[in-house]
Amino acid sequence: MITVVIIIMQLYPFPKPEIIANNPNDLIKSADVPENVATMLRLACYDCHSNETQYPWYSNIAPVKWWVYDHIVKGREDLNFSDWNSLSKSDKAEFLDGISTEVSDGDMPLKPYPLTHPDAKLSDADRETIAGWAEEYMEKLYE
Numbered sequence: 001m002i003t004v005v006i007i008i009m010q011l012y013p014f015p016k017p018e019i020i021a022n023n024p025n026d027l028i029k030s031a032d033v034p035e036n037v038a039t040m041l042r043l044a045c046y047d048c049h050s051n052e053t054q055y056p057w058y059s060n061i062a063p064v065k066w067w068v069y070d071h072i073v074k075g076r077e078d079l080n081f082s083d084w085n086s087l088s089k090s091d092k093a094e095f096l097d098g099i100s101t102e103v104s105d106g107d108m109p110l111k112p113y114p115l116t117h118p119d120a121k122l123s124d125a126d127r128e129t130i131a132g133w134a135e136e137y138m139e140k141l142y143e
């Protein structure tokens with residue numbers, strides 16, 4: 001019975017957020033992001049906040065995929081690092097402020113994410129580094 005339910009779940013249509021490999025407006029490509037910050041953003045944020053999502057195998061199996069795909073759709077809608085350079089200065093500033101707050105408060109990456117992605121676990125020092133970078137970048141925007 002459970003097998004039948006799982007098979008039927010797989011048939012339920014839920015479009016997979018597309019992977020786009022070439023993103024000329026990508027944050028790390030277009031802005032001067034220090035290597036250590038770029039590495040952390042790639043490992044801890046890019047799966048949900050860029051077009052370059054890496055899908056682990058289990059993320060493509062229902063019901064997990066409904067949950068994972070939904071985070072990716074919403075994450076990209078809110079903040080997509082792949083589109084960074086096409087944003088206005090004020091949007092960039094707003095996002096940088098949001099990044100600093102979310103990361104300092106421990107709200108991003110989403111809580112369950114580092115359980116399956118140990119490389120995405122941020123220490124307090126990592127959080128300070130990312131928040132410090134975001135604030136510095138924000139100031140530079142208006143120099």
Ligand code: HEC
Nearest residue numbers: 044045048071074075078079098099102103108109110113
């Ligand atoms: C597992 C998916 C996932 C990961 C990983 C993730 N986010 Fe998010 N993020 C979301 C979702 C979904 C939202 C939409 C709001 C919500 O549901 O909490 C969001 C919202 C945000 C927002 C709010 C955007 C706004 O509207 O101002 C910011 C900022 C943000 N994330 C930054 C980050 C940063 C920085 C990282 C990495 C350190 C990160 N996120 C990692 C899924 C993720």
